[in-house]
Amino acid sequence: MNSKLPNVGTTIFSVMTQLANEHNAINLSQGFPDFQCPDELMERVYFYMKQGKNQYAPMAGLPVLQQQIADKIDNLYQLQINAIDEVTITSGATEALFCAIHTVIKPGDEVIIFDPSYDSYEPAILLAGGKAVHLPLIAPDYHIDWEAVKKSVNERTRMIIINNPHNPTGSVLTEDDMLQLSIIVKVNDLFVLSDEVYEHIIFDRKFHQSVLRYPDLYQRCFAVFSFGKTYHVTGWKVGYCIAPPMLTSEFRKVHQFVTFDTATPLQYALADFMKSCPQHYLALPDFYQQKRDLFCRLLIDSKFTLIPSQGTFFQLLEYTAITTQDDVDFARALTINQKVASIPVSVFSMQPVREKYLRFCFAKDDATLVKAADILNQL
Numbered sequence: 001m002n003s004k005l006p007n008v009g010t011t012i013f014s015v016m017t018q019l020a021n022e023h024n025a026i027n028l029s030q031g032f033p034d035f036q037c038p039d040e041l042m043e044r045v046y047f048y049m050k051q052g053k054n055q056y057a058p059m060a061g062l063p064v065l066q067q068q069i070a071d072k073i074d075n076l077y078q079l080q081i082n083a084i085d086e087v088t089i090t091s092g093a094t095e096a097l098f099c100a101i102h103t104v105i106k107p108g109d110e111v112i113i114f115d116p117s118y119d120s121y122e123p124a125i126l127l128a129g130g131k132a133v134h135l136p137l138i139a140p141d142y143h144i145d146w147e148a149v150k151k152s153v154n155e156r157t158r159m160i161i162i163n164n165p166h167n168p169t170g171s172v173l174t175e176d177d178m179l180q181l182s183i184i185v186k187v188n189d190l191f192v193l194s195d196e197v198y199e200h201i202i203f204d205r206k207f208h209q210s211v212l213r214y215p216d217l218y219q220r221c222f223a224v225f226s227f228g229k230t231y232h233v234t235g236w237k238v239g240y241c242i243a244p245p246m247l248t249s250e251f252r253k254v255h256q257f258v259t260f261d262t263a264t265p266l267q268y269a270l271a272d273f274m275k276s277c278p279q280h281y282l283a284l285p286d287f288y289q290q291k292r293d294l295f296c297r298l299l300i301d302s303k304f305t306l307i308p309s310q311g312t313f314f315q316l317l318e319y320t321a322i323t324t325q326d327d328v329d330f331a332r333a334l335t336i337n338q339k340v341a342s343i344p345v346s347v348f349s350m351q352p353v354r355e356k357y358l359r360f361c362f363a364k365d366d367a368t369l370v371k372a373a374d375i376l377n378q379l
């Protein structure tokens with residue numbers, strides 16, 4: 001058949017996880033924890049299932065969960081939103097990203113994305129009839145070149161997608177970045193899709209620069225979050241989109257025909273747990289920083305070079321001292337021969353990349369990290 005996505009294959013996350021499983025490798029490729037979520041959270045899910053909360057939830061999400069989210073946003077980012085009109089629960093951040101893109105993008109519209117970019121953005125843009133305009137982040141710290149952004153905006157540009165903290169590079173945006181973004185989108189009347197699924201995984205006492213901290217900017221934004229990252233439950237696929245009422249109303253026109261709603265007992269349980277245990281997400285920066293520091297320390301005498309990640313649960317490792325192979329081949333060989341799986345970073349960029357990096361997920365038990373580092377140290 002005539003494919004709608006002729007250049008899209010199976011996502012690298014499935015490819016590498018499958019390869020890791022086939023070869024019994026330690027899987028530091030796809031980003032998911034190898035430890036459990038808190039018991040209390042699981043117990044609440046079972047509690048609500050037994051209570052009979054097993055039928056459809058409201059299309060926009062359970063009001064108790066919407067309210068918990070609105071309260072959290074007020075506490076963290078000092079933005080007062082209306083829970084019912086501005087919070088939509090989605091089936092993972094992936095659904096929210098897809099719906100936000102389809103809410104705004106019409107055939108011929110352009111969307112600016114930054115490479116390396118998370119792999120779900122471009123296919124969603126293409127399916128909406130739009131075009132992704134790829135701008136490189138500038139290595140080694142992977143910052144945004146705002147002058148290049150200004151030059152790329154034209155009358156077809158409708159949206160800029162940012163991802164902060166950034167997967168796969170671990171870079172984070174600064175207050176100055178947010179001010180530059182605010183000016184560009186205001187002057188050019190653009191929308192922003194802000195992927196903030198790693199909002200709580202940020203290190204070295206840095207401050208997460210959510211778009212929700214900037215009330216004027218927020219008026220043009222869809223901000224997307226994921227319970228999967230925050231509560232160690234990536235397989236539950238529960239996320240949410242925060243947007244002003246007018247944008248939310250249009251967003252829901254799409255969302256209601258993509259999934260309609262999201263698993264009911266999970267929503268009840270998450271609402272309870274958000275209320276009873278705010279310290280869970282407040283402790284996440286330290287929890288993951290300890291893992292980042294451990295992983296980096298373990299590799300100090302290896303042939304890899306690294307700049308410690310500033311956020312996310314990913315660490316890039318540069319490997320030119322080990323091999324001249326390209327990253328896709330090296331990641332495959334490392335999985336099959338040494339039994340450690342990672343993600344080749346070049347697949348997230350449209351232009352060929354000079355840097356040679358693999359991405360490793362450190363959302364793992366310390367023992368798993370030690371075992372993986374032992375192997376990597378022998379290369």
Ligand code: PMP
Nearest residue numbers: 092093094118167197226228239
């Ligand atoms: N955006 C980014 C940057 C991600 O890393 C992920 C990965 N999980 C998602 C979105 C998707 O989140 P979810 O699993 O909640 O769909």
Ligand code: GLN
Nearest residue numbers: 013014029030031032167
């Ligand atoms: N976000 C995860 C990662 O970056 C993967 C999500 C997925 O497998 N679709 O590894």
